[in-house]
Amino acid sequence: MEGTGMITEVPVRQEGRKLWQYLATISACLMALAVGTALAWTSPVLPQLYKESSWLVITKEQGSWVSSLLALGAILGAVPSGPMADKLGRKKTLLLLAAPFLLSWVIIIFAYKLWLIYLARFIIGAAVGAACVVVPTYISEIAETSTRGSLGAMFQLFITVGILLAFIFGTVMSYTTFAIVCALIEVGFLGSFIFMPESPIWLVNQGQKPEATIAMSVLRGDSYDPSEELAEAQREAEQAALRKSTVFDLVRTPAARKALLASLGGMFFQQLSGINAVIFYTVTIFQASGSSMSPDVASIIVAIVQMITTVIAAMIVDRAGRKPLLIFSSSVMLISLVALGLYFNTKMRGSDVSNLGWLPLTSLTLFMISFSVGMGPIPWMLMGELFPAETKAVASGIAVMLNWFLVFLVTKTFPAMNEGLGADVTFWIFAAIMALGTAFTYFYVPETKGKTSQEIQEELQGNVSKRTNA
Known part of the structure; x- marks a missing residue:
């Protein structure tokens, strides 16, 4: 066949359809939106809680703990999220992470003591830390090489949109209504992400080649031939299987x-x-x-x-x-x-x-x-x-x-x-x-x-x- 040698030397990378890559990324990034609202929640709420007329009056020192407990929770949440995503899959892990997000907003809605707000901030922090590991991992694994950068940037974009929404909603809404709206973002995430495909890379690593092919055809379109991309993922998976991965591999x-x-x-x-x-x-x-x-x-x-x-x-x-x-x-x-x-x-x-x-x-x-x-x-x-x-x-x-x-x-x-x-x-x-x-x-x-x-x-x-x- 003429030109075969040429193709071997300079491989022409085929391009798949982008629609479902964008849809899956946007759906996963609804969790990044939830991260943004969780981060910025304190900005409009703490000034309300410092006022004498507030339902719960707190000091500046207590307020600094309400802010920083999220970061401490995130450190803890980041630890098990990687192994969890490897064991259960990227999709299932993200769906499960909606639970602590929702739980924390429910606690905030019904909180009547400061320690309940502390608890809620720590719980949502753990969910935020885990989301910051799993969402970028999922996006990088479903994206084609040509779109990986723009899709990867969406994670940070949705966090900033979440921060903006929290600043606006926190200014115009009451404490309870604001928390309910934040919880509804997670409901929206669950409603959309349940229909999204699992990461084909993870499926290949689990030896689930047929499922990976189906996920790939959803993400790249029917006319795309996923065999080359999956073969590359398979090679990487086989190399990985030769050595059991530990933290020392880093x-x-x-x-x-x-x-x-x-x-x-x-x-x-x-x-x-x-x-x-x-x-x-x-x-x-x-x-x-x-x-x-x-x-x-x-x-x-x-x-x-x-x-x-x-x-x-x-x-x-x-x-x-x-x-x-x-x-x-x-x-x-x-x-x-x-x-x-x-x-x-x-x-x-x-x-x-x-x-x-x-x-x-x-x-x-x-x-x-x-x-x-x-x-x-x-x-x-x-x-x-x-x-x-x-x-x-x-x-x-x-x-x-x-x-x-x-x-x-x-x-x-x-x-x-x-x-x-x-x-x-x-x-x-x-x-x-x-x-x-x-x-x-x-x-x-x-x-x-x-x-x-x-x-x-x-x-x-x-x-x-x-x-x-x-």
């Missing part, structure tokens, strides 16, 4: 160590950029700029900016690549943080800052935009892309644990840092971390754009030149 080979370093580094710099501190400080920055805008409106505007730029990131990530977007993101965040620090330094020295009112607002907006384009969505994406099937779940669990531990650390220590060191030094510390993050990305994060799982593993092993010269 450090056993140079490729595994590179993947773990890049993934954990992404999570480390994402949270130590001070993103939660900046969100925490949004209202103060708006006030410092001399804006007459109410804190509620300010937080809604910031959430809208974040949501729009996350949409842009989803659209460009498969064209621009992960690495350039990360470097751009951390560099602009570095500049924004330096500018914020300079503003507060000038203000603290007693200088007139009335003509610099635009600076904190501009810096904050630039910071949020650049975070949402790279440092926000891409570490979650890399978590789903860098690891082979046999170590993906355990590696994702470790990455998510680190992420939530850092969320807890930053939200708990930021007020003390701000008080002890001053706002200027605090923002400059975050800026220095972003400078390290830019260098780290340049040297240690591999580009995964447009590459199959096998190609990514070969690049991590340093076999790229062998493949291109073949």
Whole structure:
């Protein structure tokens, strides 16, 4: 046959239909929407609970525990979620995770004592931690190579939409109605996700080849021939079966160590950029700029900016690549943080800052935009892309644990840092971390754009030149 050799050397990748990949991703991301509402619930609710007229009056210290117990629960929830997703399947695990989400909202609706709110926040935290492992894993396994970036970015997008909805609903609804609406998001997730296919990669790993073929035909369309893609997944599954995967596999080979370093580094710099501190400080920055805008409106505007730029990131990530977007993101965040620090330094020295009112607002907006384009969505994406099937779940669990531990650390220590060191030094510390993050990305994060799982593993092993010269 003429041209066969040519095809072997430069394989032409067939493209499947995208509709069901998008539908399954959107359905799975309704859980990310629930994560966003859970994260932002405290923002409108705590100010209500601080008021003398509230049905339950709490102190600022108690309020900080209501906020941070979610992060502690998430650390705990991330641990068993990987093995659970490997044992039960990605789909069944996600459906089961709806239970703790719903339970926590029911407790919040009927809570009459503070300890019940603590309990609810811890339970929803555990569900959030698990969802942050399993949803990106599911998306990366159902997506074609050509759409994996834009579909992967949807996870972060839906979280930001959830945050925006929580800011809006929390402002216009009562405590109980707000909790009921949050619970209804989970009902919507259950109603849609039950009809979605299981991850074909997981099915192949379980030796369920016929079921994997059916799932693949749903996700790629009837005219797509899944044999090549499934054969590749089968090869990976057979290699994985030769060695029983343990946590030590994450450090056993140079490729595994590179993947773990890049993934954990992404999570480390994402949270130590001070993103939660900046969100925490949004209202103060708006006030410092001399804006007459109410804190509620300010937080809604910031959430809208974040949501729009996350949409842009989803659209460009498969064209621009992960690495350039990360470097751009951390560099602009570095500049924004330096500018914020300079503003507060000038203000603290007693200088007139009335003509610099635009600076904190501009810096904050630039910071949020650049975070949402790279440092926000891409570490979650890399978590789903860098690891082979046999170590993906355990590696994702470790990455998510680190992420939530850092969320807890930053939200708990930021007020003390701000008080002890001053706002200027605090923002400059975050800026220095972003400078390290830019260098780290340049040297240690591999580009995964447009590459199959096998190609990514070969690049991590340093076999790229062998493949291109073949």
